[in-house]
Amino acid sequence: MAVLTSNIDTGSETFRRNAEDFESRRDAVERARQAAVAGGGDRAHRKHAERGKLTARQRISRLLDPGTAFLEIGQLAAHDVYDQPVPSAALVTGIGVVAGRLVTVFANDATVKGGTYFPLGVRKHLRAQEIARENGLPCVYLVDSGGVYLPLQEDLFPGEHHLGRIFRNIAEMSGAGIPQIAAVMGSCTAGGAYIPTMCDEAVIVRGTGTVFLGGPQLVKAATGEVVDAETLGGADLHTRVSGVADHFAEDDEHALDLVREIVSRHPAPPVTEPPVPPQEPLYDPAELPGIVSAGLREHIPAREILARLLDASEFSEYRARYGTTIVCGTGRIGGFPVGVVINDGILFPDSSLKAANFVELCVQRDIPLLFLHNINGFMVGSQYEAEGIAKHGAKLVNAVSTARVAKFSIVIGGSYGAGNFAMCGRSMGPRLMAMWPSGSSTVVGAEQTATVMALIRKDQLAKQGRTLTAEEEQAIRQPIVEAYEKQSQPAYFGARLWVDAVIDPVETRDWMTLSLAMAAGSPKQETRFGVFRM
Structure with a gap:
C-alpha cells in the first residue's frame, strides 16, 4: 500500500477558521448529548x-x-x-x-x-x-x-x-x-x-x-x-x-x-480479533476539525481525511487517475481491512462508474465498505444528461443497494439528494450510519431550494405580466433557508434516528474498529446485483 502524505498547514488562517467553526457545531451536538445522558435529572x-x-x-x-x-x-x-x-x-x-x-x-x-x-x-x-x-x-x-x-x-x-x-x-x-x-x-x-x-x-x-x-x-x-x-x-x-x-x-x-x-455459556462466538495488529495513523485525527471546511460549498480534501483515519496512513487507491471526483481504495482501520469510498467533488459519469466497479470488487473479495459523504449530488446539465448521467448514477445506486458485504456510512460534510443514495445513505441499508458535527443533509441544499422556489414564482408572475419584487423574493427564500438549515443539522438527524450516532472525528477510528469487528463475526450473505443499464 502507498503511504498518504499531508500538505495541510495547521498554522494557517483556513485551518484555524475551520477548527473554530467546527467547535461551534460540536458545542450544539454536545448540548444535546449532555441532555440525553442526564436522563430524568438529579431528582429522578x-x-x-x-x-x-x-x-x-x-x-x-x-x-x-x-x-x-x-x-x-x-x-x-x-x-x-x-x-x-x-x-x-x-x-x-x-x-x-x-x-x-x-x-x-x-x-x-x-x-x-x-x-x-x-x-x-x-x-x-x-x-x-x-x-x-x-x-x-x-x-x-x-x-x-x-x-x-x-x-x-x-x-x-x-x-x-x-x-x-x-x-x-x-x-x-x-x-x-x-x-x-x-x-x-x-x-x-x-x-x-x-x-x-x-x-x-x-x-x-x-x-x-x-x-x-x-x-x-x-x-x-x-x-x-x-x-x-x-x-x-x-x-x-x-x-x-x-x-x-x-x-x-x-x-x-x-x-x-x-x-x-x-x-x-451461550455458543455466541467471542469478539473477532483483527487479522493484523492495529497501527495509529501517521497524522493526528485531532487535526480533522481544522481540515473539514467551514463552508459546505468548500472542498474537503479526501486524502487528508484518510491520512488521519487509516492505519499507518496506508491506502491502496483504485483508478487514481480516472473519475477523480471520487476516491476509492482499500486500507485498514484497527487492523481490519476496509474499502473506502469518499467524495472529492461532484459525481460525474466516470466517477459513478468507478465507484460502482469498486463496490463490485469489494463484494467479490468480501471486504466491508466505508462511505464518507461530502457530496452535493450528480452533475446536471444537457451535456451530462446526453452522456447518460442518470443511468451511470443508477449503476452506482444499484451496486450500493444490493452489495451484501457490511456497509458503513459517515456524513462528514454535505450529503444531498441522490448523492446521499449513491453514498449509501440510510435508505440504502448501511449496517451503521453516523454523522460528524460538521455534517449536513437535505434533499437539496437550502440556497438551491430557495432559488428554485423563487424562480418558479417568477415564472408564474411573468405569465400574469407581473414581476417579483425583492421583498417578495426574500419572503419566499427566508423561511425555506431557515427550515432547511434547521432540518439539516446532525442533532436534528440524530433526534429522529435518521442516523445511528453523531460522533466526533477523533472517535471515528474507535467507532469503526468496533463496527468492523462486529461485521467480521457476522453471518455472510450472498450478493445478487440488479440489472445494470448499459
Whole structure:
C-alpha cells in the first residue's frame, strides 16, 4: 500500500477558521448529548437510588466487560421532538462486550417518564434489534418500563412497525439461534411483559422487578380484587410459582452477574480479533476539525481525511487517475481491512462508474465498505444528461443497494439528494450510519431550494405580466433557508434516528474498529446485483 502524505498547514488562517467553526457545531451536538445522558435529572436519579436501583447507564456500565467500549445507538433520539423532554427516548441501546462476546443491549431508562415507550422509543428499539439480527448479536434486555405512553397510543400500537414488532423480532431471532436474554429490574407491565416472557432466559430482581399483564390498579378496576405489585407479579411468585422467570436476583448487581453468566455459556462466538495488529495513523485525527471546511460549498480534501483515519496512513487507491471526483481504495482501520469510498467533488459519469466497479470488487473479495459523504449530488446539465448521467448514477445506486458485504456510512460534510443514495445513505441499508458535527443533509441544499422556489414564482408572475419584487423574493427564500438549515443539522438527524450516532472525528477510528469487528463475526450473505443499464 502507498503511504498518504499531508500538505495541510495547521498554522494557517483556513485551518484555524475551520477548527473554530467546527467547535461551534460540536458545542450544539454536545448540548444535546449532555441532555440525553442526564436522563430524568438529579431528582429522578435520587429517587431511583433510594429504591435500591441503578440507572440505565449504570446498569450497562456494570454489565459490560471492564475497559471495553460501548457503541451507543440513538443517543440523541427524541431530542427536542416532543412537547416535553424525553431524553434518549427513555431507552439506552448499543453494542458492547459482555463475557468476551459482542451483544446488543437495551436498557429502559425509568428516570424518564417511567421508562415508557414513546414512538421514537419503539423505533429506536426496533433499529437496535435490526442491527442485532443483521450481525447475529445476542440481545440483552434490561427491562424497567411502564409500557406504552398511552396518550400517543395510535403511533405506538396498531401498525406493522409499532410495539408488537419488538415481540415478533424476539421470537424470530430466538428461532434463528440468536440468544435473547432479559433481566426484569423494574416494572414490566402489559405488552411490555412479553419481552422477558418471550426471551430464552429471564432474570428478575427481588423487591423491584415485577411482571404482569395488568397492574394492581387495572386488576382492581376490572375485577375488584385488591392486590399489591409484589404479590401480583414479583420475583418470588415468578421464580417459585408461575415459572415466568428463570433466575431470582437479590438486587441489580446480582441480576447483572447472572446475565453475564448466561451470556458466557451461550455458543455466541467471542469478539473477532483483527487479522493484523492495529497501527495509529501517521497524522493526528485531532487535526480533522481544522481540515473539514467551514463552508459546505468548500472542498474537503479526501486524502487528508484518510491520512488521519487509516492505519499507518496506508491506502491502496483504485483508478487514481480516472473519475477523480471520487476516491476509492482499500486500507485498514484497527487492523481490519476496509474499502473506502469518499467524495472529492461532484459525481460525474466516470466517477459513478468507478465507484460502482469498486463496490463490485469489494463484494467479490468480501471486504466491508466505508462511505464518507461530502457530496452535493450528480452533475446536471444537457451535456451530462446526453452522456447518460442518470443511468451511470443508477449503476452506482444499484451496486450500493444490493452489495451484501457490511456497509458503513459517515456524513462528514454535505450529503444531498441522490448523492446521499449513491453514498449509501440510510435508505440504502448501511449496517451503521453516523454523522460528524460538521455534517449536513437535505434533499437539496437550502440556497438551491430557495432559488428554485423563487424562480418558479417568477415564472408564474411573468405569465400574469407581473414581476417579483425583492421583498417578495426574500419572503419566499427566508423561511425555506431557515427550515432547511434547521432540518439539516446532525442533532436534528440524530433526534429522529435518521442516523445511528453523531460522533466526533477523533472517535471515528474507535467507532469503526468496533463496527468492523462486529461485521467480521457476522453471518455472510450472498450478493445478487440488479440489472445494470448499459
